[in-house]
Structure formats: structure tokens, C-alpha cells
Amino acid sequence: EFATLDHHRSLRHRMGEVVYGEGKTAAQCVAIAERLAATGTPVLVTRLDAERSAALRQHFPEGRENRSARTFIANAPAVKGSSSGEPFVAIIAAGTSDLAVAEEAAEVCVASETAFERICDVGVAGLHRLLHKIPEIQQASALVVVAGMEGALPSVVAGLVGRPLFAVPTSVGYGASFGGLAALLAMLNSCAPGVTVANIDNGFSAAYAACNVAHL
Amino acid sequence: EFATLDHHRSLRHRMGEVVYGEGKTAAQCVAIAERLAATGTPVLVTRLDAERSAALRQHFPEGRENRSARTFIANAPAVKGSSSGEPFVAIIAAGTSDLAVAEEAAEVCVASETAFERICDVGVAGLHRLLHKIPEIQQASALVVVAGMEGALPSVVAGLVGRPLFAVPTSVGYGASFGGLAALLAMLNSCAPGVTVANIDNGFSAAYAACNVAHL
């Protein structure tokens, strides 16, 4: 046995368990969430379609549903913003179309009781929008930067703010974006040191990393 | 017959002919260049290795050799900068490693008697470097923007300057840049409207387009 492992304790302590909703029936989602929620810890369920989400809402009428993020949280903690005085995660999104991924990231913050702030529609083709937000972004403990198309935002942000930065490419774009591949490759090739990258559209995993850092 | 076509006249008038040096022997390069140069027009030879370049230098001792650009110009016109008062092309390069491609672009300007200015090492991870150059860039008639790695520079420049912009991805970068593919896809997916893209490392073709516009 190797039972003394900490198993993400620092973060899981706050967030409880996570259920990946895709490929499970509504009944399975409810059953698993019920079991995990019994102890009162938050339970985050991700990748939910309308039907599964409704089933959870019916079972946990107090739960927190976010249809844009496609998530549900049972035993949802209160939301905390940057004004809470706690270390917070800045979730920065390039365009309107990247919002769903940013929202998924936000719900991870909620579930793990991490303060966070959203900063949206600050794509690199209109740089002044981003520059006005830099002072705010510099207060954050960790950054989740979400962008589709050419995926340039993380490089620019990392050049301006020295915080741990987790980049998320989105599948937004058409033609030669090839389902997010263009943004993914761009982020992996960032000329700004220290940028690391999550899977396409995986706001969950990048936020998980950022919250982990914010709680250090 | 369809003999009245203009065949790039506006630009070729100035530039004369272009010889693609790769895959030709040194003797062939010299022979072709000699024939084309007979009328006194500039003759640009591109993609030259050391041996072929030396053969041209020996044959055209007055010629203009640029080893970084891997080009040679017989009957080379005088170089004109932005201070010439003529419409000029701005050649903007993200990093030191992109210089060879920028140099190839510069030689196209020389051969076509187009004024031009180089603006280098202004990658997006250190934005202040670029922002200081914006007033100068805004004076240009057309832009060639060269970048490797994540290829983000054209998007940022196009958001700041309303000039025709021709982007050139370079094969600079390692691992998941896949020989310039990352930068190429990024540029094709630019969220800044009007950015169009040349082949990887093809400074020649982008500069050809830019000079064409500068002479309109």
C-alpha cells in the first residue's frame, strides 16, 4: 500500500470531487453527485447537456447551474471576487466566443472557493482594451488566458504581467483554425517564457492549475 | 493570341526579372542572369547558397550580394529609405532569428526601387518595443510583417496601423512549431481583418506584394 499520498489535497480539500458529465446518463450523473455531495462538500459536474443539467437541478434545487459553462455545482460555495481580499485568479478571454470556456474556468474557482475576476473581450487586435486592464490583472495570483483564432493573447499578457499563466486554446475560428489547432500551436510556441497550455476548450484543467497556485 | 496583357508591368518595370536560384547550377544562374541583365535592368536572384552566390559575385563584381538574405542583384539600384520622401514599405520582424527572411524582403525592395525601412526585434512578448515604433510604421504605404514561433505580431500590428499588411511566417521555433506551421496557422487565423499571408519563409513574395501596393 502507498496510502500516505496527498492526492491534490490542497485543492480538493476545498473543491471536493469533480464528475465528468459527458458519456454518463442523467441518472448516473445524479447518483454519483448525490453520493459525493452527502458529506456537504461542493461537487462540480462538467460537460453537461441540457437534459443532464435539468436532472441535476431538479435533484439539487439549491445547486448552482451555469448553462453557458455547461456545469452544475451541488453544495455550491459563495462566489468570491477580487474585492474579497483573498488571492484571486484572473480569467482573461479574448473574444465573446471564448466565453463558454472562460465560464467553465470560473465555475472551477467557485467550486474550489477561490476568488476570481473575469476580464473579457480584450483580443490583441485592439490592444488598448487589454492595456487598460493590466493594473487589475497584476493583482491576481494566477492567470487563465483563453483565446481562439490565432491564440496570441497569452504571449502578450505574459509579456506584461509576471504571474503564473495557464493558456487555453478554444475551438473558435473557422477554416484553417482546424478546431483549435492553430491557437493550440501558437500558445505552445509562445515566445514569452513560462506560458503552459491546457487542451483545446479545457477551461477546467487550466483553472484547476490556477486555483492550485492561488492556494499555495 | 492574348499578347496585350500587362504582366505585372507596374512592378516589373522597376524590378526587371527574378531568378529562383535553388535547383539551378552556378553556371545556369550566371548564364540566366547575364542574359536578363544585358538590358541594364536589375536582376534579382534568390535562394542562393554560398557557391552560387560567389559565382555571381565573380561575374558581376558591381553586383549587390546579401548573404543573410541569400540574394544577389545585378544592376542593383541605389537603396532608398523612408527619408527619401517616396512611399515606402515597412519590414517588421519579431526576432533576431527572423532577420534572414526580412532581409530577403528588403532585397526585393532594392531590386524594385522601392523605398523601405527595417523595424526589428519587436516581438509581442515585450510590447513596449513595438509601441515605440508605431508612429514610424504609420508612415509606411504597405507592411511586411515577419514572425516565427506563435506568429502573433501581424495581428497586433494590424490592430494598430491601417495599412495593407502582408504576413510572413518563418520556420523559426522548435518542437511544435513544426517548421513554421504554427506561425502560418496563427497568421491565417488573425482576428485583425485584412491580414493576408505568404508561404513560410517567403519574404520574397510578401515584399513583392507590398512593393506592388507602394507603387500604386
Next chain:
Amino acid sequence: EFATLDHHRSLRHRMGEVVYGEGKTAAQCVAIAERLAATGTPVLVTRLDAERSAALRQHFPEGRENRSARTFIANAPAVKGSSSGEPFVAIIAAGTSDLAVAEEAAEVCVASETAFERICDVGVAGLHRLLHKIPEIQQASALVVVAGMEGALPSVVAGLVGRPLFAVPTSVGYGASFGGLAALLAMLNSCAPGVTVANIDNGFSAAYAACNVAHL
């Protein structure tokens, strides 16, 4: 602050703003368009499905709707052809199936008050069709060349006409066209100098570049 930037003024002066319709609700499209249209400038909305397009039509009964192009223009200027005597953009499409992309390009011309002419169904497998149009094409100030399948049209046109040429690959074709990749690669590898390329199906961006040139 870096407030003196021109921000695409030459072109935007005429075109006003552009709204990317995809990923926005009908209500958002209408609200954004309404705000931008208030000053009387043209407002182009792209990538509209039937529902969003209908919402705009209802709100702007005078607006210009193009279902093939999937666009809508509020405060639409009058259409100007090559007979207007103004510098014009030639929009050249290889086949019937490329028409939707050519139409999107056309609407950019309308919105930016740029004269334009359509030249369609002139694919390279029946060359006489194209050759008959060359005299007309030579009058244009800039070219948008749209083609799917093997994407050969830009190379042939660029060899015949010395105008700035912006190529648009389309996703038309099946099997090994891989959603437009074949045409995209072909255009990037054009042996005709000065051909630059927009994203797959992105008639918008190529026309934006061409209109920019036509207004120089």
C-alpha cells in the same frame, strides 16, 4: 496612452464597424448593430444564420440582407460597379460552389463603398472562360480570387494580370480536399509572385485587404 493611432481609418471611414455574427444571440446582434448604426455609418454583420438574419431584417427594414453571403448591412450604401469610374475590386470565383464566399467579399465592398465587379465560373479546367475576362480584370485596382478544390485560379490570374491579388481558398471539394486544406496549401505555394492568402472561406478578410488597396 497611444491615442494617435489611425486604426484602419482609411477603410473604416467608409465601412464603419463590422460585427462577427457567429456565437452571438440574435438579440445581441441587433443590440450591437443598433448601437453602431446610430451615427448613420454602415454596419456590416457577417456569418449570420437564418434566425439572426431575420432578426436584423425586422429591426432594420431598410437594411441589406444577403442570405447567400450570410451577411446583413444596416445603413447600406448604394452598390457601385466598375462603370462607376471609381477604382474597383474584381471578385473572381472559380465555380458555382464558391459563390457564397465571393458574395461575402462583395458585401464588404458594398459596406465600404468600394466599387466592385463579380467574375464567376472561370475555373482553370476551361481556360477560355477566364481568358475572355482578362481585359476586364486588368481594369481593376485589386483582385479577390476565390477557388476551392485544387485552388489553381490565383496562380493563373496572377500570371496574366499585375494587380495586387488576394486569394481565398474555399472548403468546396470532397475527400482529399480536407475542408479546404488542399486549396489553401496550393495558394500558399503559388509560383506567381505576390499572391497572398486569406483563411479558408474568409471572403471577408481578403475583400477587406482589397478594398484597403483600392482606396489608396
Next chain:
Amino acid sequence: EFATLDHHRSLRHRMGEVVYGEGKTAAQCVAIAERLAATGTPVLVTRLDAERSAALRQHFPEGRENRSARTFIANAPAVKGSSSGEPFVAIIAAGTSDLAVAEEAAEVCVASETAFERICDVGVAGLHRLLHKIPEIQQASALVVVAGMEGALPSVVAGLVGRPLFAVPTSVGYGASFGGLAALLAMLNSCAPGVTVANIDNGFSAAYAACNVAHL
């Protein structure tokens, strides 16, 4: 046993056997060629480097060596051109850099005693070069069309001449040609019906098909 098969007899009758030189030692090449040549039929060896080619030349001093094509023919038949009055294959190449592949195709014609004619440097960016050759091409029984970069030549030729046409993409080009992939995909997506395609740089196989047709 299924012994009555003809095994490419129509073509092999003339050509004898073919040896793929790559991955064999010089000694193996000589030994195999010697055995096959014993009966006096032509023996074509392909993909030869300088050392292997020299070994064959030394052993078969009467043989036909083509270093550009990287081939050797023992018991080489006389070369026959289109003026021989026999059905002939036209080998059409877009650029100087495609010549090695065209030469390999030519040697297949020699080895199979098929008349042939070379038509070179007729790329689509200078269409008049090709159009002048069309009357000659129309006399051919079958066509091998070789092109790199955007690979557009087969589509244009097939639109002008109704002969069986075998296209060969070459690895000529740089950056986004991806070793011939761009030309390969273009040819597979030809909008001209009846164009079929050989492997990248495989002049051998396309010429084999064309000679097969010429001897029908």
C-alpha cells in the same frame, strides 16, 4: 496454381524488368541487373546514387546512364521521339526544378521502347508558354504532367487536351509545400475529370501507366 496470368505483359514485353536501386548495395544492383539482362531485354534500374550508378556503368559500358534521372538502363533500346510516327507519350514539366522527375519518366519510355517528347518550363504562372505547346501535346497518346509548388499544371492541361493524363507531384517548393503534399492534394482535387495521380516524385509509376496506354 494460377499460371496463366499475363503480368503486365503488354508493357513488360518491351521493358523487361525494373530494379528499384534504393536500399540495395552496388554489388546487389549489378548482380540483379546482370541476371535480368542476360536474355538481352532492357533492364531499368531506378533511384541510383552516384556510387551505384558508377558500378553499373563499369559493368555495362554500353548501358545508358542518366544521372539527373538517377537511372541506368542495360541493353538500352534506341530513343524514339514523336517524329518516329509511333504513338508517343508527352512528358510535361512545370519548372526547371521538376526536371529530375521528368527525366525519370523519360527513361521509362526509353526502356519500354515507347516514343516520347519532353515539354518543359511551362508553369501556369506564364500561360502563353503552355498554350504554344498545345498543338504538339494534342498529338500525344498519353500525358505525364509533372509539377511542384501549387501543382496546378495538370488541371490546366487536362482542360485543354483530351488525353489520358497521369499527374506527378514533386517535392519542389519550400515551407508549406510540406515535401510535395501541397501539389499532391491539389492534383487529387483537380476539377478536370480523369486526372489521376502518382506518388510524390514518382515519375516512374506515372510513365509506366502512360506507356501502358500508348501501347494499347
Next chain:
Amino acid sequence: EFATLDHHRSLRHRMGEVVYGEGKTAAQCVAIAERLAATGTPVLVTRLDAERSAALRQHFPEGRENRSARTFIANAPAVKGSSSGEPFVAIIAAGTSDLAVAEEAAEVCVASETAFERICDVGVAGLHRLLHKIPEIQQASALVVVAGMEGALPSVVAGLVGRPLFAVPTSVGYGASFGGLAALLAMLNSCAPGVTVANIDNGFSAAYAACNVAHL
């Protein structure tokens, strides 16, 4: 003018015109077919969905509809098999799922008044099925070989029968067939000389080439 070109005369003489149905409205399909059919020549329309096909059937009640092939022929000639004594095309398909592509090839034969024979379900994993058919296949003038999955059938057939062979990869297969890419690459890499390849699922083009050869 270059008006003396033959434009595929040998084949078109028999087949009349071909209309690519995809991306055209039912009304357009009917209108174009009607115009072309006026002279009594066969008119083949390909890539038809149910609605467009029904529109043609209603307009040309005597026409020949093949829903599996997704084709329609107005002024359809009589079908001719190998027993007609004329040179014929053998259409060989590996599996049941490749039948639609084989059927499209067959309709090209019908429309061009070319005799043909179908040989199906002879995949390489059960070789005896193919070997029994070899004597019949050897009588053909040209072969169309259709296969999905690993695309091995053309190599095996070309090794047994010395006829011009046109290979068609199909998109049949799952997972790592990547929409026919596996079969396409296999066929392009055939170790049997003279195998040339059409686009994925493009039975039309391969049959066009085969009929062209059969009529030599």
C-alpha cells in the same frame, strides 16, 4: 484564340456533358440538364441528394436514376456489359460498403456508352474471392479498383493483371482511416507500378479516365 482544341472529344462525344449536382439548387440542376439534354446527348448529373434527384426524375421521366450512386442520366444510353464484345471497363470493389462509389463509376460508363462489368466483395482478406475473378478481369481494357480501409486491393490486382488501373480510395472505415486518408496513402504508395489514384470517393474521375482508355 486557341479554338482548335479537342476538349476531351473522344470521350465527350459519347458522354455529352456532366453536371456536378452538389451546391446547386434542384431548379438549377433541372435547368442546366434541360439545356444540355436538348441536343439528345446523354447528360450525367452526379452527387445528387434525394430532393434534387426527384426533381430530375420528374422532369425527365425517361431518365436513369441511380440512388446508390447518387446520379441521374438524361437521354441515358443502353447499358452494355462485357458480353457486348466491345472493349470494357472492369469496376472492382473490395467490400459492400464501397458499392456506392463503384456505382458512380458504373454510371459514368453508361453515360459514355462504355461497356463495363462489376466485380464486388473481393477484398484482400479473403483472396480466393479475387483469384476466381482474375480470368474475367484480364479481358477488360481498363480497371477501376475501389477500396476503403487499408486500400490494398489495387496493389494485388495490378500484380495479377497488366491493364491500366485507376484506384479509388473510399471513406469507408472508422477511427484511423481518417475519412479515407489511410486508403488514399496506401494506394499512392502501391508497390505495383502504374497504379494511379483518384480523390477519395471519386468514382467519377477514375471511371472517366478508364472509359477514356477503353475508347482509344
Next chain:
Amino acid sequence: EFATLDHHRSLRHRMGEVVYGEGKTAAQCVAIAERLAATGTPVLVTRLDAERSAALRQHFPEGRENRSARTFIANAPAVKGSSSGEPFVAIIAAGTSDLAVAEEAAEVCVASETAFERICDVGVAGLHRLLHKIPEIQQASALVVVAGMEGALPSVVAGLVGRPLFAVPTSVGYGASFGGLAALLAMLNSCAPGVTVANIDNGFSAAYAACNVAHL
């Protein structure tokens, strides 16, 4: 602790340890091999260049060196063929160029004291060569089938012989073989059930699996 695991015992019992030679210095290779060989068990070292191989030969003058396979075996057991009466592995290779990979597979048999037989140059384009070998192949306990280019051989063999079959694609081929990708995809898409596939050129791993089966 989970100390009771068998760790490939059945096979390792015979073969001892394996050292992957690539990326290790000659000194490291010798040192590791020496330590492992101390107990007298066979030690197989793979992926050796000339220098490393020579170092091992000098240190283990009794060792078994195979330069084609790029392997070395210290404490090498005697070679056993199919006539040994033991269960044996048949190593089947399509072409001469696949021999190096087949040889690597053979050395795995030697090192693991597994009887084996080589059957080479039986590519699918000349089927009779393979069919003559089928009775011999049917005696084997497991098959390693090595092929490059279109990678069709495993499908054909698996259709004729009901033995566990491990396919190895090789990087042999040019152009669109893309370094063995064509053969890899073909084998993964085999229409013969039960074919499983090793990495490109990985004769080691396929033979390891086959020997494992032969010793059951």
C-alpha cells in the same frame, strides 16, 4: 509493496534484459550490458550505430553482432530454426528494404531462445511468391509481418493463416509514405480481424509480442 508481480517473466526468463542503445554513450552501453550479462543471461542491445556496436564487440568478443539489425547480444544463445521442432515465429517481410526491421525481429527471437524462420521478398504485387510460402507459414505459432509502402501484406497473410499476427510498418517508401505513416494507417485499418500493429520500424516490439505467444 506489490512485489509479487511477474514482470514479463515468461519471456524475460529466456531473454534476460534489453538495452535501448540510442541516446547512450558507447561507454554507458558497455557498462550496462556488462552488469546485466554478469549472471550469464542473454543481453540484447538495440539501435546501435557502428561506434557503439564496435565497443560492445570489443568488450564481448564472443557476442553476436548484427549490423543490419543494429543489434548486439551478449551471452547469445544458439539460433533455432523451424526444424528444431519447437514452436516457432515466422518473420515475413515484403521487400528487400524491409530487411533491417525483420532482422531486428530475428535477433529478439535469438535472445529469447525462440525458434524462428525468415520469409522475405513476398510483397503483394507478386502474389505467387507469398502463396508458395503459405504451407510453411501455417506451421508457425505466431507471425511478425513487416512491410513498407502500402503496408498490405498483413491483411493478405491474415486472410490466409489463422495465427496471431503482429504487423510492423516500415519507413520504406518515398513521397507520400510520410516516413511510414501510409503503411501504419493501412495496417491499423486492416480488414482482416485480429491484426495488431507495432510502431513504425519497431521490429523489436512486434517480435517481443510474438515470442511471448510462442512460449505460451
Next chain:
Amino acid sequence: EFATLDHHRSLRHRMGEVVYGEGKTAAQCVAIAERLAATGTPVLVTRLDAERSAALRQHFPEGRENRSARTFIANAPAVKGSSSGEPFVAIIAAGTSDLAVAEEAAEVCVASETAFERICDVGVAGLHRLLHKIPEIQQASALVVVAGMEGALPSVVAGLVGRPLFAVPTSVGYGASFGGLAALLAMLNSCAPGVTVANIDNGFSAAYAACNVAHL
């Protein structure tokens, strides 16, 4: 004739025939299954949608339907577990979402009268789940290991258990899993020797191989 081949006899003896349901009509599925089932041997039909499955159920009311696996077995043998005392196959799946592929593998065991055991939800990110099962897995004769996402499970299992192991990548995962490509490549590159790989989602073929081994 080469009639003495064994044609997978060892396995087929038990399993009878297999019908690939995709691309066949319900009527065809029933007709083929009926013919094959007449002798009483088990008949496995794979890749069934709801409609085709229902048709089979209606025709063979005693048959065994597995909707998760999308299979049907006529003349289904009794299921045998590891407690049967016979050699058995262990089917190991990483996550809930991989279950459908694991179920297809299970039905192959049923149809071939091979004992088997399922071991599920043992992904590598929670290693203790797998380690608890190792003693059970070590009893198996052959392993089918099914995993999506990063496809790491086969490497870990192969390092712990010395049994023939057949890996199946699944298309589970999103973004950069590219339909199972990530898991496929991971498994092909396994650093554990002897891991061989089936096509994406192809539980059928891997289980076929495993059952073949179990019956040796």
C-alpha cells in the same frame, strides 16, 4: 486452388462467422445472419444501430443483444467468466466512457466461447484502483486494454503483467485528442515492449487477437 488453408480455424471454429453491420440494411443483416446461423454456430453482428439491432432481435428472439456494444449474437453461447477455470481474457478499461468499446470486446469473447473478465475505471490518474486489480489480471491469458484521452493505461499494465497485451485507443476525449489520435499515437509509442495496437475504437479486432491467443 489453395484450398488447404486453415482460415483462422482455431478461433472461427468457436465463433462461427462475423457480420459487419454498418452500411448494410436491416433486411440484409437479417438475411446474412440467418444463412450463417443455420448450422447452429454463433453469428456475431457488429456496429448495429437501434433499427438494425431490433430487426435481428425480432428474428432471433433467443439471440443476445448488447446495445452498449452495438452487437447481436445469434446462437449465442453461454457466458464464461474467469471462475470457469478456462484460460480467460481480461478486458481492462480506463474510464466509464471507454465502456462501449470494452463491451464490443466482451461480445467477441462470448461469441468465440472464450472466458473473460471485465476490469473497469482503472485509469492511470488514480493508480491504486489499478494496483488492486493486478493479482486478478495476472491470471489472464491475454489482455485487451482500452483507453482514451492520453492512452497511458497499456504502458502501465504491460509494465506490471507479462501477458500478451492488445491495446485499443478510443475516440473519447475532446480538443486535441483529435478523435482518438492522441491515444493511438501514445499506445504505438509505448515504452513497454510487446504492446501492439488495434484501430481506434476497434474492440472487436483486439479481442479477436486476444481470444486467438487464449485458445492456443
Next chain:
Amino acid sequence: EFATLDHHRSLRHRMGEVVYGEGKTAAQCVAIAERLAATGTPVLVTRLDAERSAALRQHFPEGRENRSARTFIANAPAVKGSSSGEPFVAIIAAGTSDLAVAEEAAEVCVASETAFERICDVGVAGLHRLLHKIPEIQQASALVVVAGMEGALPSVVAGLVGRPLFAVPTSVGYGASFGGLAALLAMLNSCAPGVTVANIDNGFSAAYAACNVAHL
């Protein structure tokens, strides 16, 4: 002006500047390093070949050269291990061949005065090696996990230790590893939440991120 930005202050404070050595001449490397080193801060130069490294060594005889990592540090701080009592980074490498990338990561720790520990040769195919190291790894503040081939190590480590984990795929592997693509995709698809990924072979960037976290 936006002059108050922190520019990675927390980390740069310690590390000083970084020079990317590739594509710079030896003279340029020395000149840049000299200028940056003047203030006494550490200067890290990466991606050095032997010649450039020697030039630096000659100029900075006190400097720290690491040929395996291909780095040089002028004004190198003392190395600190985990026994220093400071927060440390654990650098975990799967195999011997991944060591160069791990060494580059280590030098980043040195240059930034971050304590670190190396844990090597703990690939997933021999799990006990990793499990013995878990207690040590759990003491680290952040993890850099380096692996080639199937890239499975980060998933397994992340499942055992709840620390911020930065994964680096390496180009180690052959055939279908496609230069590190297999490991890259595996890591991006990790089923362990919070794993983020650096470019192929980019130990620098992952370590930069990890040091950034260690200094929080």
C-alpha cells in the same frame, strides 16, 4: 505610457536575463551576455552548440557551462538542493534519453536561485521506480515532468501528488512519435486535472513556470 508593469519581476529579480542562443553568432552571444552580466546578475544563455558555448566559456572563465543542457550561465549562483530547506522544484524525467531536456530545466533553477532536485529514469513501464520516489516528490513546491515516447508520466505523477505540475514532451522516440507529437498530444489529453504543457523539448519554459510558482 504603461511603464509601471512588473515584467516578471518576482522571477527575473533572481534570474536576471535570458538569451536564446540559437540563430545568434558566437560573437553576438558573448556581446549580449557581457552587457547583461555587467550588473552582476546571472545571465542564462540557452540552446548553445559547442562553438558558441566555448566562446562564452573563454569569455566568462568563472561561468557555468552545461553541455548536456546546452546552456551557459554567467555570474552563476550556487546550486541549491532540496536539503537547503527552501521551497524546491522537482524535475522528474522518464528516461535516460530525456535527460538533456531535464538538464535545461535544472539550469533555469540554478540561474533563478531556485532549489531543485532531479528524479530520473522513473518511466511508467516500471512503476515501482516512481513509487519509491513519491514521498520525496511530495515535498516539492512545483513539478517539471519530462517524458518522450507515450508521454504518460505526468498523468501518473499528477494522480499521486497534488502539486502544480508542468509537463514537457520530448522528441525522444522513433517512427510514430513524429518528433514528440505523440507525447505532446498525450500530455494535453491527460486525464489528471491541472496538468499543463510546454512545447516539445522546452525544459526552459516549464522550469520557468515552476520556479515562478516556487517563489510565490
